[in-house]
Amino acid sequence: MITTAETDTALRGRVRDLYDAYYDTLDDVRLSDWPGFFLPDCLYRVIPRENFERGYTLSTMQAESRGMLQDRVTGLTTTQMYAPRYYRRFPGPLRISAGPEGIRTRHNLLIVQTLIDRQSEIVLSAVCHDRIVDEDGRLYFAERIVVIDSEMIPNSLIYPA
Amino acid sequence: MITTAETDTALRGRVRDLYDAYYDTLDDVRLSDWPGFFLPDCLYRVIPRENFERGYTLSTMQAESRGMLQDRVTGLTTTQMYAPRYYRRFPGPLRISAGPEGIRTRHNLLIVQTLIDRQSEIVLSAVCHDRIVDEDGRLYFAERIVVIDSEMIPNSLIYPA
Amino acid sequence: MITTAETDTALRGRVRDLYDAYYDTLDDVRLSDWPGFFLPDCLYRVIPRENFERGYTLSTMQAESRGMLQDRVTGLTTTQMYAPRYYRRFPGPLRISAGPEGIRTRHNLLIVQTLIDRQSEIVLSAVCHDRIVDEDGRLYFAERIVVIDSEMIPNSLIYPA
Numbered sequence: 384m385i386t387t388a389e390t391d392t393a394l395r396g397r398v399r400d401l402y403d404a405y406y407d408t409l410d411d412v413r414l415s416d417w418p419g420f421f422l423p424d425c426l427y428r429v430i431p432r433e434n435f436e437r438g439y440t441l442s443t444m445q446a447e448s449r450g451m452l453q454d455r456v457t458g459l460t461t462t463q464m465y466a467p468r469y470y471r472r473f474p475g476p477l478r479i480s481a482g483p484e485g486i487r488t489r490h491n492l493l494i495v496q497t498l499i500d501r502q503s504e505i506v507l508s509a510v511c512h513d514r515i516v517d518e519d520g521r522l523y524f525a526e527r528i529v530v531i532d533s534e535m536i537p538n539s540l541i542y543p544a
Numbered sequence: 545m546i547t548t549a550e551t552d553t554a555l556r557g558r559v560r561d562l563y564d565a566y567y568d569t570l571d572d573v574r575l576s577d578w579p580g581f582f583l584p585d586c587l588y589r590v591i592p593r594e595n596f597e598r599g600y601t602l603s604t605m606q607a608e609s610r611g612m613l614q615d616r617v618t619g620l621t622t623t624q625m626y627a628p629r630y631y632r633r634f635p636g637p638l639r640i641s642a643g644p645e646g647i648r649t650r651h652n653l654l655i656v657q658t659l660i661d662r663q664s665e666i667v668l669s670a671v672c673h674d675r676i677v678d679e680d681g682r683l684y685f686a687e688r689i690v691v692i693d694s695e696m697i698p699n700s701l702i703y704p705a
Numbered sequence: 706m707i708t709t710a711e712t713d714t715a716l717r718g719r720v721r722d723l724y725d726a727y728y729d730t731l732d733d734v735r736l737s738d739w740p741g742f743f744l745p746d747c748l749y750r751v752i753p754r755e756n757f758e759r760g761y762t763l764s765t766m767q768a769e770s771r772g773m774l775q776d777r778v779t780g781l782t783t784t785q786m787y788a789p790r791y792y793r794r795f796p797g798p799l800r801i802s803a804g805p806e807g808i809r810t811r812h813n814l815l816i817v818q819t820l821i822d823r824q825s826e827i828v829l830s831a832v833c834h835d836r837i838v839d840e841d842g843r844l845y846f847a848e849r850i851v852v853i854d855s856e857m858i859p860n861s862l863i864y865p866a
Binding site: 593594634636637639650652654665666667668669670671693694695 | 721724725728729732791793794795796815817819821822823824825826827
């Protein structure tokens with residue numbers, strides 16, 4: 384529970400820390416740590432902007448529990464090999480608002496891909512609408528909705544956003 | 545008026561909120577809300593870096609009142625159709641300084657364009673030098689100078705920065 | 706010395722100001738001011754991610770003193786001419802932690818290049834691991850390690866990161 388006694392400033396600091404840790408984990412490709420940022424019951428969705436704005440829920444990728452995210456990681460780390468590449472995430476300014484269902488946030492997200500011997504390029508331009516809750520003093524994602532500007536995730540984006 | 549009693553931290557928070565709302569409005573293509581961020585008497589200018597650094601005022605685009613910005617929006621929303629595309633704005637860290645003429649800010653701005661079935665690409669790399677004033681408890685742009693690194697705005701950048 | 710009496714908030718503000726000033730200096734191509742951000746004895750290193758993660762120190766560029774950085778600037782400003790271009794730096798969120806050896810920071814860095822008559826493009830995607838110390842009330846870089854996602858700095862990146 385977020386108590387009303389907790390100052391706004393302290394809460395905002397904790398939310399920022401959550402995102403810093405989340406994006407560093409993904410940038411560093413510590414994939415096995417990724418599901419731990421989510422509640423056991425959660426919603427992770429990557430959805431094209433056009434669908435999102437029309438109120439559709441048809442998504443490019445969806446997981447409804449931490450277990451499904453763990454399965455996704457297993458799939459990523461045990462299957463095929465890809466050309467060596469790095470992803471780096473550049474989140475924009477974070478808007479934070481607190482409500483009865485937890486903390487709502489909105490921020491833009493740019494993901495840049497670098498193949499070792501090629502020029503860096505943008506693989507994702509998106510806006511994230513997340514809901515965060517406090518469980519026993521730690522913050523977790525209850526919902527993470529990544530609304531992508533393109534129709535589909537590029538094939539080259541293998542790893543989570 | 546910004547009173548000296550207002551703490552620095554509170555003022556910085558309000559300025560950040562202004563930019564968050566401004567860029568979200570543009571990212572969401574709520575164009576009719578755009579002129580309302582400016583004073584009735586204002587200066588909105590998009591200018592190539594070379595001209596700006598030489599002290600010239602020859603601009604790629606200029607408006608000198610909220611009414612002119614409204615005309616611009618009318619032009620955008622009533623004329624020709626373009627290939628469907630989305631813009632997303634990624635502002636860099638915000639420098640804020642307060643003076644007798646209001647609040648001066650500086651920040652970099654990256655605008656990314658996504659055509660639905662194509663790879664995202666950068667359409668604008670710029671630095672913004674803005675002046676913000678407080679009117680009846682709300683912040684407005686008195687001046688917004690967008691200094692672009694290229695010679696001209698790409699044809700493909702249809703919407704405001 | 707960073708005294709324990711200095712509040713976290715104030716220190717974080719000073720570190721942010723350092724980075725704002727550092728990146729503005731480079732964006733504005735005030736190269737002669739660049740070495741002054743470093744201690745006389747310092748480490749400036751640009752290193753490919755693969756080498757960095759394996760614990761190698763083989764670097765693309767390295768300087769071990771402010772004097773070497775000054776030499777680098779002299780080299781840049783007195784030698785050949787390049788096609789006119791601008792660089793703009795987009796640092797990501799800044800993680801700050803204080804320890805006995807000074808302040809450690811981590812943040813992502815995107816550098817965008819614009820040739821005057823061409824589309825802007827990414828020339829660098831990197832993560833920076835820096836160490837900052839306080840000397841007589843001013844903050845300086847003791848170490849700046851720029852870990853780049855590509856194998857080498859593009860030839861086109863002439864100026865410092």
